[in-house]
Amino acid sequence: MEKISSENLKALESRYNIALINSLSGFKPIVLIGTRNNDGLENLAIFNSLTHIGANPPLLAIVSRPNSVDRHTIENIRDTGIFSINHVSEHFYKKAHQTSARYDRSQSEFEFCQIDKEYKDNDSVPFVKGSLLQIEMKLEQIIPIELNDTLLCLGSVQNIYVKKEFLGTDGFIDLEKMNLVCGSGLDSYYSPKLIARLPYAKP
Amino acid sequence: MEKISSENLKALESRYNIALINSLSGFKPIVLIGTRNNDGLENLAIFNSLTHIGANPPLLAIVSRPNSVDRHTIENIRDTGIFSINHVSEHFYKKAHQTSARYDRSQSEFEFCQIDKEYKDNDSVPFVKGSLLQIEMKLEQIIPIELNDTLLCLGSVQNIYVKKEFLGTDGFIDLEKMNLVCGSGLDSYYSPKLIARLPYAKP
Numbered sequence: 001m002e003k004i005s006s007e008n009l010k011a012l013e014s015r016y017n018i019a020l021i022n023s024l025s026g027f028k029p030i031v032l033i034g035t036r037n038n039d040g041l042e043n044l045a046i047f048n049s050l051t052h053i054g055a056n057p058p059l060l061a062i063v064s065r066p067n068s069v070d071r072h073t074i075e076n077i078r079d080t081g082i083f084s085i086n087h088v089s090e091h092f093y094k095k096a097h098q099t100s101a102r103y104d105r106s107q108s109e110f111e112f113c114q115i116d117k118e119y120k121d122n123d124s125v126p127f128v129k130g131s132l133l134q135i136e137m138k139l140e141q142i143i144p145i146e147l148n149d150t151l152l153c154l155g156s157v158q159n160i161y162v163k164k165e166f167l168g169t170d171g172f173i174d175l176e177k178m179n180l181v182c183g184s185g186l187d188s189y190y191s192p193k194l195i196a197r198l199p200y201a202k203p
Numbered sequence: 204m205e206k207i208s209s210e211n212l213k214a215l216e217s218r219y220n221i222a223l224i225n226s227l228s229g230f231k232p233i234v235l236i237g238t239r240n241n242d243g244l245e246n247l248a249i250f251n252s253l254t255h256i257g258a259n260p261p262l263l264a265i266v267s268r269p270n271s272v273d274r275h276t277i278e279n280i281r282d283t284g285i286f287s288i289n290h291v292s293e294h295f296y297k298k299a300h301q302t303s304a305r306y307d308r309s310q311s312e313f314e315f316c317q318i319d320k321e322y323k324d325n326d327s328v329p330f331v332k333g334s335l336l337q338i339e340m341k342l343e344q345i346i347p348i349e350l351n352d353t354l355l356c357l358g359s360v361q362n363i364y365v366k367k368e369f370l371g372t373d374g375f376i377d378l379e380k381m382n383l384v385c386g387s388g389l390d391s392y393y394s395p396k397l398i399a400r401l402p403y404a405k406p
Binding site: 001002003004005006009012014015016017018019020021022023024025026027028029030031048049050051052053054055056057058059060063065085087090093094097098099100101102103107112133134135140141143145147148150152154156157158159160161162163164167168170171172173175176180181182184185187188189190191192193194195196197198199200201202203 | 363
């Protein structure tokens with residue numbers, strides 16, 4: 001095995017270092033976060049940091065970098081207290097990737113990336129039309145991570161939108177049947193194929 | 204689309220609710236976290252919450268539930284300030300899943316799940332022998348998430364162990380070539396197949 005030490009890391013060229021460290025967290029979920037600010041300006045941004053925090057109460061989190069394009073998302077979430085999670089399928093992953101470009105505040109990624117939007121009961125948050133798993137989230141808490149000036153944005157699940165054909169009788173949602181993608185690094189997209197569902201493990 | 208509201212969620216049977224909420228975060232990385240306490244007792248536990256926090260400094264995080272089997276892991280990390288991340292490939296995902304069973308504190312999952320271990324320079328932390336991507340981590344901070352009594356455990360990358368054949372000239376690690384698995388829900392394992400690597404997005 002090749003050993004890359006923290007001393008080696010410090011000496012690496014910046015882009016190489018970013019690609020390497022971004023590979024270390026393995027395969028990641030790919031979602032689009034939809035938001036709107038109090039002036040009605042919409043934003044849509046790709047995130048690969050969605051994390052399950054707990055089932056009861058139902059909590060999910062994303063990590064935001066205040067100095068990146070993510071910042072419009074977190075500003076809007078602070079404004080309205082609400083955001084949408086829209087899972088990305090193979091049929092629109094290229095458009096989803098395009099939302100990572102640095103658009104101005106006044107430019108809606110829905111328009112510039114040609115992604116259709118829809119509103120549901122709550123008119124403060126746009127969803128991605130055609131996303132097969134959409135979740136309306138309520139902001140619960142933003143925890144600053146001072147080590148690198150990022151933010152952990154915690155939300156609670158309000159409404160889940162999913163077609164019946166993807167929802168199992170045991171509550172399991174069939175992400176593969178939806179053709180959801182996962183990612184690695186900053187630029188790679190994958191189609192996961194089921195190996196197996198395993199029974200609950202006992203000693 | 205079926206709409207499942209937060210009111211509906213509260214009325215769901217517990218196991219159905221857990222399966223449903225655990226599906227919402229999409230595809231997740233699957234890793235084994237190796238630790239040892241100050242008495243030399245080893246622990247190995249499967250986690251699906253590994254998250255990239257930042258590349259510079261190189262930070263990763265896991266979420267731990269203090270009242271679950273995860274707690275041995277977090278207790279050991281507090282003891283020694285160190286842990287190993289071992290990515291899981293298809294050839295040992297069943298053994299990795301078995302570490303989620305509730306073993307006693309005195310029982311090493313390495314032994315009971317028949318997973319080979321190895322020590323490297325630092326003798327405070329066991330690694331999974333045969334894991335194709337191993338990372339030695341130093342504890343940086345444990346942030347309590349009071350909303351549901353979980354812990355965000357933040358570590359910095361110390362040493363990376365990877366075979367040269369999987370490491371690209373741009374720093375990208377080829378997780379698919381390693382046959383790494385990803386998961387969904389609590390019991391499903393997948394083999395991701397590359398769709399494409401996309402260029403850096405510009406407006």
